[in-house]
Amino acid sequence: MKPTGIxxxxxxxxxxxxxxxxxxxxxATRVLSEFVRTAAYESFCFHPRLxxxxxxxxxxxxxxxxxxxxxxxxxxxxxxxxxxxDLIYLRGGTDTVLSSWIPLGDVPLEMGGLTYLEGSDxxxxxxxxxxxxxxxxxxxxxRLNAYNKxxxxxGGIGKDLSALVSRYQTRWLVADYEAGDMVIxxxxxxxAATQNDxxxxxxxLSTDIRYQRIRxxxxxxxxxxxxxxxxxxxxxxxxxxxxxx
Amino acid sequence: MMDLVSNGxxxxxxxxxxxxxxxxxxxxxxxxxxxxLHAQGYLWLRHFFGREExxxxxxxxxxx
Numbered sequence: 001m002k003p004t005g006i007x008x009x010x011x012x013x014x015x016x017x018x019x020x021x022x023x024x025x026x027x028a029t030r031v032l033s034e035f036v037r038t039a040a041y042e043s044f045c046f047h048p049r050l051x052x053x054x055x056x057x058x059x060x061x062x063x064x065x066x067x068x069x070x071x072x073x074x075x076x077x078x079x080x081x082x083x084x085x086d087l088i089y090l091r092g093g094t095d096t097v098l099s100s101w102i103p104l105g106d107v108p109l110e111m112g113g114l115t116y117l118e119g120s121d122x123x124x125x126x127x128x129x130x131x132x133x134x135x136x137x138x139x140x141x142x143r144l145n146a147y148n149k150x151x152x153x154x155g156g157i158g159k160d161l162s163a164l165v166s167r168y169q170t171r172w173l174v175a176d177y178e179a180g181d182m183v184i185x186x187x188x189x190x191x192a193a194t195q196n197d198x199x200x201x202x203x204x205l206s207t208d209i210r211y212q213r214i215r216x217x218x219x220x221x222x223x224x225x226x227x228x229x230x231x232x233x234x235x236x237x238x239x240x241x242x243x244x245x
Numbered sequence: 246m247m248d249l250v251s252n253g254x255x256x257x258x259x260x261x262x263x264x265x266x267x268x269x270x271x272x273x274x275x276x277x278x279x280x281x282l283h284a285q286g287y288l289w290l291r292h293f294f295g296r297e298e299x300x301x302x303x304x305x306x307x308x309x
Contacts, residue, residue: 186282
C-alpha cells in the first residue's frame with residue numbers, strides 16, 4: 001500500500017519525504033480509503049489504552065464511530081482545514097461525542113497541524129443555541145441540515161483564523177506535537193489546521209477518530225450508513241459532505 | 246514563535262493572538278482530566294501512546 005508520489009526515491013519511507021509528484025490518478029484516495037480498513041489501523045482504534053481511557057472519561061461503554069479519517073498533508077500545500085467545530089457535521093447524534101486527533105509522526109510547529117481557538121467550546125455552544133432558536137420553524141430533516149441555511153456554504157466558520165480572533169477576543173493555540181501524543185476535543189471546540197511548511201519536505205500524517213457513550217444517540221455519520229461514505233481525504237481542505245437526512 | 250499560515254492567510258503572530266496548548270499527563274486522575282476537558286474544551290495528552298506504536302503505523306502507511 002504505497003500512496004503514489006510519496007515517499008521520494010531513496011528516502012526512508014518512515015520519514016515520509018514528499019517526492020514532489022502529486023498523484024493525479026485518484027490512486028492516493030484509494031490507498032487512504034483502504035488503509036482505514038486494514039487490521040493494523042482498526043486495531044489501533046481499539047488500542048486498549050485508548051479504549052480504557054475513553055471508558056473512564058465517558059463513564060460507560062464506548063462506541064467507536066465508523067467514519068474515520070486519515071489525512072496526508074503535502075508540504076507547502078496552501079489548502080488547510082477551515083475553522084469549524086465537529087457538531088456541525090454530526091448534528092444527528094449526541095453532543096457528547098469526543099474527537100481524537102492523533103499525529104502519525106512528529107508534527108513540530110513548522111509542520112502545522114491542529115490549532116484550537118482558546119475558550120471556543122463556549123462559543124460553539126452559544127452558536128448551537130442560536131441555530132436552534134432560528135430553526136424552530138424547520139422540519140426535523142431541515143433542522144439537521146440547518147448549517148446549510150444558517151452557516152457558510154461549507155459549514156465552516158472561516159478561513160482567516162486571525163479574523164476569528166478579533167471576532168471572539170481570544171487567541172489560537174498551537175503545539176509541537178510528538179509521535180505518541182493524542183489531542184482530544186469536545187464537539188463544540190473550534191479548530192482548524194495550519195500549513196505544513198516542513199523544510200525537509202515531510203508529509204504530515206494524522207488521523208481523526210471519534211468516540212461516544214454507546215447509550216447516547218449516534219449520528220448517521222458515526223454509524224456509517226449510506227453510499228456517501230468516504231473515510232478519508234487526500235486534500236487537507238475540509239470539504240462539505242452531504243449527510244443523509 | 247514562528248510565523249504560521251492557514252488557508253493562505255497569515256496567522257497574526259503576537260502573544261495576544263497566538264499561544265501554546267496546555268499539556269496534560271495521560272496518567273493524571275481521570276476526574277481531573279475530565280474537569281480539565283470541560284474547562285478547556287480540549288486535552289493535549291503527551292506521550293499517550295508509545296512512540297514506536299505510532300511510528301509503526303506511519304511506517305505501514307508509507308510502505309516501509
